[in-house]
Amino acid sequence: MRIAFFATCLADTLFPEAAKATVRLLERLGHEVVFPFEQTCCGQMHINTGYQKEALPLVRRYASVFDPYDVIVVPSGSCAGSIRHQHTMVASAHGDAGLASRSASVAARTYELSELLVDVLEIEDVGAYYPHRVTYHPTCHSLRMTRVGDKPLRLLRRVRGIDLVELPEAEQCCGFGGTFAIKNAETSMAMLADKMTNIVSTGADLCTAGDSSCLMHIGGGLSRLRSGVRTVHLAEILASTESS
């Protein structure tokens, strides 16, 4: 299958390993990945911080860059959620009915990574090998906006060598929330403190999730604590094999 890859601005800039892993994984599974160079950002940060007017060109850019493709994958439940639930709203709010309908059409072809694998490619065992103790944090937007359900866990359970341990209070927010992490930094940190306590209690070496943004926040906290626990994107686990 020919799959267009939306890397997200965050993975492109700060977490290229997550983006590279997505490409390696899909190519290993026999698919063709294309990366349209005109892509940048989905505009979620602007939309969620109250800058819809400024986000409009980014919404337009996403729709026009990805409209030519039948299947688009994004390694982020949050960006996928924004594309699906906010792009049409922003376009409509600015009176652009044409863009709204194009955004809705492209959004319907946009999949978060675990959705693409389980729903579209109909695969749960991706042939990965990852001999580490790992706990999975279901990010809020993947759970409650994109509604990926247990798909990431179904994929992780089929990874060979992995010691997957359950995260207590997993569905509680980690406290990232985009610019919330800065505007309400102390509340954000209080939420992160509880998330980190739960992560450390599992004895896991690594915490994984489907969003680089939440992982940047969780990983930044775990690093500051010198906890020894690291974060890794779901795609990096799924891309790992015995030979890698």
Next chain:
Amino acid sequence: MTTFLGMPATAPRGVGHLRGDQTFPRAAREALQNPQLRRNLRHATTTIRGKSGRVIAELPDWQHLRDAGSAIKADVMSRLPDLLVQLEEKVTAAGGVVHWAADANEANAIVTGLVKATGSERVIKVKSMATQEIGLNEALEAAGIAPVETDLAELIVQLGDDRPSHILVPAIHRNRSEIREIFLKAMPGVDPALTDDPPVLAAAARRYLRETFLSTTVAVSGANFAIADTGTLGVVESEGNGRMCLTLPDTLITVMGIEKVLPTWRDLEVFLQLLPRASTGERMNPYTTMWTGITPGDGPQSFHLVLLDNGRSAVLADPAGRSALHCIRCSACLNVCPVYERTGGHSYGSVYPGPIGAVLSPQLTGIADNASLPFASSLCGACFDACPVKIDIPSMLVHLRNQAPHPAAEKAAMVTAARIMDRPRLYASAQRAAKTARIAGRRGRGLPPPLSAWTAGRDLPEFPKQTFRDWWAQR
């Protein structure tokens, strides 16, 4: 010919409790440093979440009930003026008197005047968010009338000269030893040997309240529902103290937000299932009191209904914000909110805390007076899933953030960022430049505000040697 009367007014300043005196982040800072508060909130919200989740899971048609609740409320909002006029007709026909209050000042004046006319210097009160919203107790006190809160938790708040911090459990921030101290200090006739044993505390409140019920002739209540086609008012509660107030006095004055009206008696079937399960985690609330006007020889012989706007028409005017008026004050969104659980209700300033408060208060007052509230959320979405009438609070927060005034520096940065992101070549150069700037920062600890808010508790990630797009280009 129609005449444009202008946009509906928001709730006036200087009266009531819809505005805090500091921003959310500042108020939250104090709350976060209070370990007792953190423990109380964590325990209470976790307990109620579990209880509510269990009884909701018993109902196979919960999602359909939510859909029905949402649809009924949407219907009400689409024809609110007609329903209110119908309610007025029915209440009047049943012997009640209906008053229309445009705002908190008018409502306070109406209630104060009605109490004064009875000659009573004291009123007993049923727990009510509407009267807390308008600051009725302060208005009554200023007129020489003593309001006595009869809901146990509201009584604790009142005796402690405190503010409610939760819609359903207003004294959620207090533990039993604090309650004992408050009672010893402020409850008339309290036994000095009072202990902090909960049954002992409840008995002390009961002794005090029973005397007050029997010696007070005027009661003030709110209402959970009003039925337009019968003129029936309804209050649901757990203690029975509400029913005492609603049945014993000669005069009953009910202050109700205009959004509480329901078209027909049948509609109650939906809400009496949704409300107790979502709020207290009960299958059915212990006391449901319904009354229609007055019944000669039984219960209050004088009944007044004060219909309160206080900014609600302004909320109704915004298609993207009006579903905040669907709220049935169950508190489910507070109990699942990770922000509320850590900051408590006082941080929100308004009597309406938590996620629903973050969307309702700024709309009632106008966004300028509660500009920090729509940002008091990580947009985790737990509130939307928990809401029994499916209010899409996260989307409404995003909508209100778009109306909020922005700091000038932030605005400049966001405008610039959007411009760069709409130009892929410039964007790629900016990515590389950011990497260079990062070297100066030592894991970012030397960053200036507002980025220092990030690095105060979190390390920045190691900057990669190469962006993804550069890697892709070189493949």
